[in-house]
Amino acid sequence: MIDLYTWSTPNGRKISICLEELQLPYQVIPIDIGQGEQHEAAFLRVSPNNKIPAIVDHDTGMTLMESGAILMYLAEKTGRLIPSDSDQRYRMLEWLMWQMGGLGPMVGQAHHFLKNNPGQSEYSEKRYHAEAERLYGVLDRRLEEREFVVSEFSIADIAIWPWISRFEWHQVDINAFANVRRWYLQLAARPAFQAGYDVPARGLDIPLPPDVD
Numbered sequence: 001m002i003d004l005y006t007w008s009t010p011n012g013r014k015i016s017i018c019l020e021e022l023q024l025p026y027q028v029i030p031i032d033i034g035q036g037e038q039h040e041a042a043f044l045r046v047s048p049n050n051k052i053p054a055i056v057d058h059d060t061g062m063t064l065m066e067s068g069a070i071l072m073y074l075a076e077k078t079g080r081l082i083p084s085d086s087d088q089r090y091r092m093l094e095w096l097m098w099q100m101g102g103l104g105p106m107v108g109q110a111h112h113f114l115k116n117n118p119g120q121s122e123y124s125e126k127r128y129h130a131e132a133e134r135l136y137g138v139l140d141r142r143l144e145e146r147e148f149v150v151s152e153f154s155i156a157d158i159a160i161w162p163w164i165s166r167f168e169w170h171q172v173d174i175n176a177f178a179n180v181r182r183w184y185l186q187l188a189a190r191p192a193f194q195a196g197y198d199v200p201a202r203g204l205d206i207p208l209p210p211d212v213d
Helices: 009-020 067-078 086-116 124-140 155-164 178-188 191-197
Strands: 002-006 026-030 054-057 062-065
Touching: 002 009, 009 067, 009 086, 009 155, 009 191, 054 067, 062 067, 067 086, 067 155, 086 124, 086 155, 124 155, 124 178, 124 191, 155 178, 178 191
Parallel strands: 002 026
Antiparallel strands: 002 054, 054 062
């Protein structure tokens, strides 16, 4: 059994979606970051950086923070969602690192300024919106003539998708990126994505482009 400490954020959703895809048993321990629960001493013992997600794997005794590390651990634990081919494994790692170091931090700043603090900094709004548009373009070109980010469905797709699910927060027209839109909707239709998106359960639906019923 795995304890998942999480909240309804892209980083948290990566892990619940991954656990659902792998069909691993887990129990959810909600950490309400809006109420500051991530700063409580009990959570600090699990996640020294005071951030979700974090896991405790009672089967192995492993405790991990940082979503990228957790995804790698779960993939290697099960031998799934990670290419066996060496070249494709490195491609998967390349795009996982792209999400961790580029997409996540940059579009996170976009929705911080555009959605949560509009009107506070015109410079920041323009800067991060432009960078969000650029990164969507990078992903769109990557998905041209590819079904998934690498040669097969992997944790790279799982890492990237929850950030794209906030396209409305980024004020990005996802329909302008046809390959991203196709990939996004394809993954949104997977039962594991639907189950893992709303963890902890708060009655939240996966956002869809306005022309999709």
